[in-house]
Amino acid sequence: MGGDFVLETEGLTKEFRGFVAVKDVALSVRRGSVHAIIGPNGAGKTTCFNLLTKFLQPTRGVIRYEGRDITALKPAEVARLGVVRSFQISAVFPHLTVLENVRVALQRARGGSYDFWRSESLLSRYEDRARALLADVGLDRYENVPAGLLPYGRKRALEIATTLALEPKLMLLDEPTAGMTHEDVDRVVDLIRRVRAGRTILLVEHNLKVVAGLSDTITVLTRGQVLAEGDYAAISANPEVKTAYLGTEEG
Amino acid sequence: MPRSQAIALALLVAFIAAAPFLLFPVYVMKVLCFALYACAFNLLLGYAGLLSFGHAAYFGMGSYLSAHAAKVWGFTPELAIVTGGLTATALGAAFGYLAIRRQGIYFAMITLALAQMVYFFCVQAPFTGGEDGIQAVPRGALLGVLDLTPDFTLYWVVAAVFLAGFLFLYRIVHSPFGQVLKAIRDNEPRAISLGYRSDDYKLLAFVLSAAIAGIAGGTKAIVFQIATLTDVNWPMSGEAVLMTLLGGIGTLFGPVVGALIIVTLQAELAQFGAWVTVIQGVIFVACVLAFRRGVVGELQQAIRRPL
Ligand SMILES: Nc1ncnc2c1ncn2[C@@H]1O[C@H](COP(=O)(O)OP(=O)(O)OP(=O)(O)O)[C@@H](O)[C@H]1O
Ligand SMILES: [Mg+2]
Numbered sequence: 001m002g003g004d005f006v007l008e009t010e011g012l013t014k015e016f017r018g019f020v021a022v023k024d025v026a027l028s029v030r031r032g033s034v035h036a037i038i039g040p041n042g043a044g045k046t047t048c049f050n051l052l053t054k055f056l057q058p059t060r061g062v063i064r065y066e067g068r069d070i071t072a073l074k075p076a077e078v079a080r081l082g083v084v085r086s087f088q089i090s091a092v093f094p095h096l097t098v099l100e101n102v103r104v105a106l107q108r109a110r111g112g113s114y115d116f117w118r119s120e121s122l123l124s125r126y127e128d129r130a131r132a133l134l135a136d137v138g139l140d141r142y143e144n145v146p147a148g149l150l151p152y153g154r155k156r157a158l159e160i161a162t163t164l165a166l167e168p169k170l171m172l173l174d175e176p177t178a179g180m181t182h183e184d185v186d187r188v189v190d191l192i193r194r195v196r197a198g199r200t201i202l203l204v205e206h207n208l209k210v211v212a213g214l215s216d217t218i219t220v221l222t223r224g225q226v227l228a229e230g231d232y233a234a235i236s237a238n239p240e241v242k243t244a245y246l247g248t249e250e251g
Numbered sequence: 252m253p254r255s256q257a258i259a260l261a262l263l264v265a266f267i268a269a270a271p272f273l274l275f276p277v278y279v280m281k282v283l284c285f286a287l288y289a290c291a292f293n294l295l296l297g298y299a300g301l302l303s304f305g306h307a308a309y310f311g312m313g314s315y316l317s318a319h320a321a322k323v324w325g326f327t328p329e330l331a332i333v334t335g336g337l338t339a340t341a342l343g344a345a346f347g348y349l350a351i352r353r354q355g356i357y358f359a360m361i362t363l364a365l366a367q368m369v370y371f372f373c374v375q376a377p378f379t380g381g382e383d384g385i386q387a388v389p390r391g392a393l394l395g396v397l398d399l400t401p402d403f404t405l406y407w408v409v410a411a412v413f414l415a416g417f418l419f420l421y422r423i424v425h426s427p428f429g430q431v432l433k434a435i436r437d438n439e440p441r442a443i444s445l446g447y448r449s450d451d452y453k454l455l456a457f458v459l460s461a462a463i464a465g466i467a468g469g470t471k472a473i474v475f476q477i478a479t480l481t482d483v484n485w486p487m488s489g490e491a492v493l494m495t496l497l498g499g500i501g502t503l504f505g506p507v508v509g510a511l512i513i514v515t516l517q518a519e520l521a522q523f524g525a526w527v528t529v530i531q532g533v534i535f536v537a538c539v540l541a542f543r544r545g546v547v548g549e550l551q552q553a554i555r556r557p558l
Contacts, residue, residue: 055440079446087444093437096430104434105445107427112448114455116428123427166445 094148289506297501305366311483313465339465347457384479499545
């Protein structure tokens, strides 16, 4: 089903009141690969993510997931197909504990949770799995802390654990290592290497070391358009990419 | 239930059990009706993050329909209250459907506008009795056997309705549904990205909240044997907000304490006539400045345990 490519877009375009944030993007994400999208600030990377996960409706263009046109779906439906994203600005549930954050994702395995008459104690069956996921991102000591009180780097780690809890087929990570310390970055890179088996990962990342170490394919976006695509060696040798990136690159 | 809440619940039950021997039963029944109403409102504001400015519609229609059912249709009181509750549920489903897609202040405005429509409907509709309201509503006999005319008998029925509603709300908040609802309150886009259809959860919370507000209104109609435009007018919506803020948003016991304070204030201040609203406003502002998290919210912070 769907052949070599899990996700494909054609002519993907998003205009904000005349301003074109994403223009004619044709993206093909190969099954089982780690595909990075890089580009200077404001290039349209996050907007792309918002389009792919349907948090924004494209102005034009088609999105196909597993060969199926998902352009008209709602974001929750896209998530239900196994396309799960993280957010650039760390997105946790601040008043839930760290354990509950992951558990509420695991709870999706029940389907909808409209049963308001049942006790939440039946969710305890997800807690072993939640703890294992937390241990994976080094958060096992924090399980009873309200997520809002975690330092930034740990919030990001929690967000990744929550995303992984859904066993996504296609995982979209928007700058997963932003704002993290070196050790945390290494931990996340390590984690992504471990969890990539059996899934496809689309990654927005400014840290080029992370990109180099993880990605099979890199798409360079500037001003909403694809500038170049290839593996790290090809991209880093591309003179156009160099000029686009110099002066705007962070860190 | 955490120990702090279990202890608080035991104290509340003890208070309810002792109250009719120490205080006027009618006064305590009024507190319980408004406490249930505020708790229902708190389900939306505290656990779904939705600020409704139109809860008078559900309280008021619950009140009118219960009064009408008891008086005109001759329903027994428990069936009359259920009728009020069901009416509020249906209304909540329709209004919730219209309002839920809006965010923040737009949501509040739509709920207010819809509630004002209900108010104008009640002003016009013949069955509400206009300015007079529906008066002399019979308290009837519970299940057709237990005469509820004496305050002291009715009190235990009202106490049971309140406790059932209160525990039902607790269950909702601490159910698999409640868990998702709190996640949506905390970060709706994130909840959606996990595959939750957030609108459906918010709508269900809205309907449940309206249903319980209707039960509270219906019980009030049976207690005071009257349903009037006051029940359905916008200050009644404001009272839910007031009680909840005063007691503590998103706390289990906050709305109960808030209702106790407001009902007591209104009784004590009744002698000041038109000044009640002004004095109430001043006290409200003072409280909000002094206890930003509400009375129970501050207490909870101080003892570092949920209440
Ligand atoms: N909702 C919106 N309304 C109007 N303009 C927007 C909106 N969202 C994004 N933009 C604009 O679209 C452009 C692309 O933004 P986007 O967030 O996709 O960039 P990015 O590549 O993710 O940048 P960064 O590396 O800083 O995260 C920016 O100029 C931004 O101001
Ligand atoms: Mg971005």
